[in-house]
Amino acid sequence: MKNKPGLRIKIVLTSFLLCFSWILLAQKQDRYMEKLIRENFMLAAQQYKLLAGNTPTNVMPRNYMAKEGKLVTSNTTWWTSGFFPGSLWYIYEFTKDSAIRAEAERRLAIIEHVKHYTGDHDLGFMIFCSFGNAYRITGNQTYKNVIAEAAETLIKRYRSTTRSIQSWGRMKDSISPVIIDNMMNLELLNWVSDEWREPKYKVIAIDHANTTLKNHFRPDNSSYHVLDYDVNTGNVIRKKTAQGFSDESAWARGQSWGLYGYTMMYRFTKESNYLEQARKIALFLLNHPNLPPDKIPYWDYNAKDIPDTYRDVSAGSIMASALLELAQYEVDAKKKKEYIAVAKKILKSLSSDFYRNKPGESGGFILKHSVGSLPGNSEVDVPLTYADYYFLEALLRYKNWYLKK
Numbered sequence: 001m002k003n004k005p006g007l008r009i010k011i012v013l014t015s016f017l018l019c020f021s022w023i024l025l026a027q028k029q030d031r032y033m034e035k036l037i038r039e040n041f042m043l044a045a046q047q048y049k050l051l052a053g054n055t056p057t058n059v060m061p062r063n064y065m066a067k068e069g070k071l072v073t074s075n076t077t078w079w080t081s082g083f084f085p086g087s088l089w090y091i092y093e094f095t096k097d098s099a100i101r102a103e104a105e106r107r108l109a110i111i112e113h114v115k116h117y118t119g120d121h122d123l124g125f126m127i128f129c130s131f132g133n134a135y136r137i138t139g140n141q142t143y144k145n146v147i148a149e150a151a152e153t154l155i156k157r158y159r160s161t162t163r164s165i166q167s168w169g170r171m172k173d174s175i176s177p178v179i180i181d182n183m184m185n186l187e188l189l190n191w192v193s194d195e196w197r198e199p200k201y202k203v204i205a206i207d208h209a210n211t212t213l214k215n216h217f218r219p220d221n222s223s224y225h226v227l228d229y230d231v232n233t234g235n236v237i238r239k240k241t242a243q244g245f246s247d248e249s250a251w252a253r254g255q256s257w258g259l260y261g262y263t264m265m266y267r268f269t270k271e272s273n274y275l276e277q278a279r280k281i282a283l284f285l286l287n288h289p290n291l292p293p294d295k296i297p298y299w300d301y302n303a304k305d306i307p308d309t310y311r312d313v314s315a316g317s318i319m320a321s322a323l324l325e326l327a328q329y330e331v332d333a334k335k336k337k338e339y340i341a342v343a344k345k346i347l348k349s350l351s352s353d354f355y356r357n358k359p360g361e362s363g364g365f366i367l368k369h370s371v372g373s374l375p376g377n378s379e380v381d382v383p384l385t386y387a388d389y390y391f392l393e394a395l396l397r398y399k400n401w402y403l404k405k
């Protein structure tokens, strides 16, 4: 009895000390991330000025061949053409550097015509990553109109028999290939519907997302890369890969596209099936025995030479950005913590000398070690614009959502 008040004081003091240490640790981690984010944006501004100077004014940067010391560019209808202007907008958003903004505006001017491009499904990547960010940051109505025109163009590739948007090939073909990457283009359609109060684009986005949910996933929640649909019957004819190790393997970037795509679909629809699918994909990825401790995936989770094969930094940066958004919707505290922790680990890994260029390196790209298509022997172990884009996006998401103001 006599000891009880003393014991109580001890308990209160210990709890207070524990709580205080926890607050100090959280503040220290916040300061660390704040510094890391700032350092990356300072480097990005420096590198992207170099990249802009190296890139002729009528084309976009695509990758960099280190051995030859050569920047590879693409024309503006190549699927990656929106990432360079998009990254410039992200860098401007953080730094408010007017030279970066001027370059972003110049690059928008050369990509605008893509709003009428019907050659493939990639309008979401090309127009929303570029003009979408430009509009979000500036509120310029001209940009908003470009995005709306692109949505009208994109839905021309919708096939009512397959209930999905055809990814590649001509619209008179009788086989309609649909790839998991196509989920990313739905952001443009959802956004235009919400912004213009015109449901028809979102109806198509939902149809496509439901069809993909039904047909693209395996029982373990990994996804196929390419599905060929018969346009006459709407049936799936083949499930295969184009860029993965094998038809039955889990191509790393494809898994990240799926994770990002279903998280984004939940943002626009609040449909629980989409959130559930994103959670299932996260479960598959985060528990995969071949996900390395630094959380930067190999180019395919089932690649045969693991660990003696290439990482795909782009798969890592897309996954980081997607996990940070998924954590926003997660009600299970343990899962939420895990998503943020893995995304943070990816951002830290990508900020290390192994993955990140030093000032002046790689023609001005930020990150190294991505893989475009290993089976196609194209863009293997190189810097890629989309790896940089989703890295910057993830850094901003971390800053805006998880750092104390």
Ligand code: GLY
Binding pocket: 079, 181, 243, 253, 372
């Ligand atoms: N959308 C093409 C790719 O991810 O390589």
